[in-house]
Amino acid sequence: MTASSTVVWGRVEQQDFRSRVRGCLLGGAVGDALGAGIEFQSLEEIRARHGEDGVTDYVPAYGRRGAVTDDTQMTLFTVDGLIRAHVRRDTGAWHPPTDVHAAYLRWAATQRDWGPDERRATDGWLAREEWLYARRAPGNACLTGLADDRMGTLESPKNPGSKGCGTVMRSAPFGLLVGWEPQLVFQLAVECAAQTHGHPTGVLSAGAFAVIVHGLARGETIDAGVRHALALLATRPDHRETSDALQHALEAVRRGTPGPELVESLGEGWTAEESLAIGVYCALVAEDVRHGLLLAVNHGGDSDSTGSICGNLLGALHGETALPPGWVAELEGRATILQLADDFSMEMTQGQALHAPGSPAGSGGWLARYPRA
Numbered sequence: 001m002t003a004s005s006t007v008v009w010g011r012v013e014q015q016d017f018r019s020r021v022r023g024c025l026l027g028g029a030v031g032d033a034l035g036a037g038i039e040f041q042s043l044e045e046i047r048a049r050h051g052e053d054g055v056t057d058y059v060p061a062y063g064r065r066g067a068v069t070d071d072t073q074m075t076l077f078t079v080d081g082l083i084r085a086h087v088r089r090d091t092g093a094w095h096p097p098t099d100v101h102a103a104y105l106r107w108a109a110t111q112r113d114w115g116p117d118e119r120r121a122t123d124g125w126l127a128r129e130e131w132l133y134a135r136r137a138p139g140n141a142c143l144t145g146l147a148d149d150r151m152g153t154l155e156s157p158k159n160p161g162s163k164g165c166g167t168v169m170r171s172a173p174f175g176l177l178v179g180w181e182p183q184l185v186f187q188l189a190v191e192c193a194a195q196t197h198g199h200p201t202g203v204l205s206a207g208a209f210a211v212i213v214h215g216l217a218r219g220e221t222i223d224a225g226v227r228h229a230l231a232l233l234a235t236r237p238d239h240r241e242t243s244d245a246l247q248h249a250l251e252a253v254r255r256g257t258p259g260p261e262l263v264e265s266l267g268e269g270w271t272a273e274e275s276l277a278i279g280v281y282c283a284l285v286a287e288d289v290r291h292g293l294l295l296a297v298n299h300g301g302d303s304d305s306t307g308s309i310c311g312n313l314l315g316a317l318h319g320e321t322a323l324p325p326g327w328v329a330e331l332e333g334r335a336t337i338l339q340l341a342d343d344f345s346m347e348m349t350q351g352q353a354l355h356a357p358g359s360p361a362g363s364g365g366w367l368a369r370y371p372r373a
Helices: 011-036 043-050 070-091 096-110 140-145 182-193 200-217 222-233 240-252 260-264 272-285 289-297 303-318 325-329 334-355 365-369
Strands: none
Touching: 011 070, 011 200, 011 289, 011 303, 011 325, 011 334, 070 096, 070 303, 070 334, 096 140, 096 182, 182 200, 182 222, 200 222, 200 240, 200 272, 200 303, 222 240, 222 272, 240 272, 260 272, 260 289, 272 289, 272 303, 289 303
């Protein structure tokens, strides 16, 4: 797999890209945290507990406000894997799915191990972040798919019948590879989705989501990104369920004032295509980030995943400064998310200076953070 580097990184372009990367990762985490406390409640239960408008702010989950779930955890390890893959390009060991799989195995270890003291130096810095060692209702397919070292592939996927939303909720970072062509972004996302889920809808929904984020990171509209994703889906067998879900999201925009009932007409979000449709719809009709995220979580279903997907989209579209500052300030793991976002931005825009043979950075801290091993 090769990437086509078409981006010219001037100062303004670097600043815009960093803002979109930060916005995408922080926005996804904020949406995840907003939905975490109501994930398993029906709309009626949400309204009974929080009023007719549902939740309008963080509610306690996992012992605190602003807590994130496995959605954010796995998204961060996707970023980590992509950085590690990029660092390894000049070694000749260039196979991003393998590097992302290794990162997912490092995430899976956080769900089993006692804590970061058990990790090796070659695991890098993210695997030693203590706050990540928490089980936040991870999906069964993600856990079983990563229970051994065999990497699922499109030809031999893990959990071949599963199309849970665990493929989509972790795939926004593939779309941040703005130097890649969209079809390569799509291909990488589907290959990495097959590492835990094998149903065509599960893997294709991940690819479609990555392509939509890719368009936003390049300055396109959400609608344009969806159209591009639909065009790529049409070239794949068994795409109809994913394509129909995206078409239904586009049609729902014209069906009246946005609200929970319209959201629920797209499904509950437990499956890949439903979570994608809900996240896309809420981002399309959002008056601003706050409005879109609250719409994305106030429904009976997988509220944290649909909130996360919507947040990834709106953050990539508008950049970090559009996110509600109070929610960002209270977000669990904010410092880690920002550090990883900035590291990703530097690697993608200045990677040669960071790890070229003989460079000061290459012989120092950068390769300790993201080892080639």
